[in-house]
Amino acid sequence: MDTTLLFIQMLNGFQLGLLLFLVASGLTLVFGILDFVNLAHGSLYMIGAFICASLTYIFGNFLVAMVVALPITALFGYLIERTVVRSLYERDHLDHVLGTFGLILIVDTSAHLFWGPAGLAVPLPVWLDGQVEIFTGVVVPIYRLLIISIGMLVAAGLFWLVNYTRLGMLIRAGASNRTMVSALGIDIQLLFGLVFALGAALAGLAGMLVSPISEASIGMGGEIIITAFVVIIIGGIGSMKGAFIAAIIVGLIDTLGRSFLDDIFKLVMSTEAAENSAPAVSAMLVYILMALVLAFKPEGLFPPKVR
């Protein structure tokens, strides 16, 4: 096995993990605090990508577009919370799932109407479009490094927000006892709306970061949402720390599995058998991991202490 390739693939896996964390953190935040299962979280990821793509064409600059698109996506999430999600809080989880499934159809088809069936490619500024040699012989695209830096910064910011700010304190308090928080005079409705908007912004940010690599497209939300669910199941639903660790594990396993599993299989079986079975197994690897975790810890790796 070639160490340069291994390093590059680890970097790719780490990058995928960080993107997954951005999506999964919103999902787990909304579930942990609002006790709401949001199947339509992937649609927010898609909306973020599309808004950013359109704005890139208007402003002519991807980074400016991203900065403007973030609050718009958050606002979009806030409006969805106000109009639809709020009336579902008192229902059971199955209703959440079915209601947000309807929401997916509405949002995705509206995006289809508005932006057309084809995807929207997002051009990068020239200085981001190149490659850089970080060690001798190890060349990586600059943009991937940007994704990793932004992902790490946001993850750190989120930990700071949840653990060291007043809002974070309210969020944690709301997660463990929402009646108590509202009894103390906190506007719980507003808090819920803000949390939902924050989740939308995080998912949207992930969509924006992905769009220059794989363009904004209608189906992108549906693809990532299941993996994000797998991430929060493995990490423990409602746990931010669990979401982060599980996202990195899933990102690494998925990427490394796809690139090296056939080589590993060749050690124990014939070349032909290895080449035939490796793609199938690597496609299932993440789910097998989930099954294993659940078989031993049905609550996930880091179940939140108070629920």
Next chain:
Amino acid sequence: MKALSKRGWITLLVMVALAILPPFFLWNGQAFYMDLATRLVILAIAGVSLNLLLGYGGMPSFGHAAFLGIGAYAVGIPAYHNTYGGFEIAASYSGVYHIFLAVGLSALFALLTGIICLRTKGVYFIMITMAFAQMIFYLFVSFEIYGGDDGLTIDTRSELPLFNLDEPLQMYMLCYGSLVAAMLIVRMVTRSQFGMVLQGAKDNNERVVTLGYSTFAYRLTAYVISGAMCGYAGALLGNFTTFISPEMMEWTRSGELMFMVILGGAGATIGPVMGAAIFILVEEVFSSFTTYWHLPFGIMLLGIVLFMRTGLLGFLTADRSKTKLKKEER
């Protein structure tokens, strides 16, 4: 023999209509409606199987489309090898063998995933069934030999005794008969002692456990029965469409199946059949005047979740003489 209840009359009416109308359309030269009806009946079988879990067992499986896919590929793969060679042990056109494979593999998949899924409940259960279905989806996408993403055309339908599946009417008769059988099985299961334990565990698991029942074993059995039944529906679907692809087991398909059950009315044998009928009708009507038919469909789904909790059957059989139930109770 006691008189039929309101629900019994509706069941009878729907089933008689399904028996008479489609052959009439065919005879009248409207083969298109016959096709719609066949699809309806097959989806209804899948819905009936899901209802056993969702309506009676309180297990909201969000991955039932996987069983449809497994069943369909259990027809497609042996037929493919019989046509193009390779993998001789599995190659066959025999319908009995296809159905055996579809039911057997679905049951096996249900058993293996059920052991893990049923360790969890509620929202975890929803997500995990969904994730396992997605795993099967990606598995079939990665099978390049069977067309991968592009799907697989079934050149020759299953060869069955008594039924020639190339004949639309005979195809329909088989599907209709299977639906009746599926409904009878679910009815029988839910009225047996087994079904009582299952429904009891749905309402209050601790109480049933305290009575000495291993509810896990009961639930797992129900999960396997339901999966096998849905796999059978998949074998019919493969034979009906003669084109199968991983797309048919995407998680949105599972969502549609669940929607059918809720729409028709969960926990009643006829509910999923009515749900499938409405689904097919809505799809047909909306998609005839706009390619964006998912938009009104989504609005309808959201509206039903928000405002019509009991499904169509509950709406039809509601006793209006009584005072309205307190809505806030849910």
